[in-house]
Amino acid sequence: AQSVTQLDSQVPVFEEAPVELRCNYSSSVSVYLFWYVQYPNQGLQLLLKYLSGSTLVESINGFEAEFNKSQTSFHLRKPSVHISDTAEYFCAVSSSASKIIFGSGTRLSIRP
């Protein structure tokens, strides 16, 4: 069975500081990995995904994540955060047909 663990429920950082949101997964087969973002009062939106190829994937707004098979991790990073990045971030994994499993989410709060 698959599972996703997001180790931090909340991460407070100052504006323009770097941030890392941690995600670990467990699966006995090859996986596809995703990060979704949920802004207040909205549904989830795809931020980035890893399907195959380069283990480093990037989003259009400066986030990146690296697939590390040996550590079964897919941590999300941004070198300098902005107030507009305040949201909840969900890591997700898919390896079986028609099913994506989500983590419990990490709430990122940015302080000016």
Added chain:
Amino acid sequence: ETGVTQTPRHLVMGMTNKKSLKCEQHLGHNAMYWYKQSAKKPLELMFVYSLEERVENNSVPSRFSPECPNSSHLFLHLHTLQPEDSALYLCASSQLGLAGDVTGELFFGEGSRLTVL
């Protein structure tokens, strides 16, 4: 309209009421999903429909009854709910690959916030 739309956005119901949540996708996708989002818990996958057939039912209580009349519409019928069923219910759609696996993006609606009194 574009994307995935859910109605109503907010619903308050008593434990003896019967109500329905509606989801509509305008993306031409072949799969639709219901997720339950409760505070401080992982999103719980409830039901998956692929080409209008239910392919996933994660041990959801029978007081939740899904219906998928066509590939664009998905309903969640609610009856005799409990207060612990209060949550945000999210609908999503995607285009499954040839093997039926989810390699693409899930498109979510904004959710229906349900409160059971």
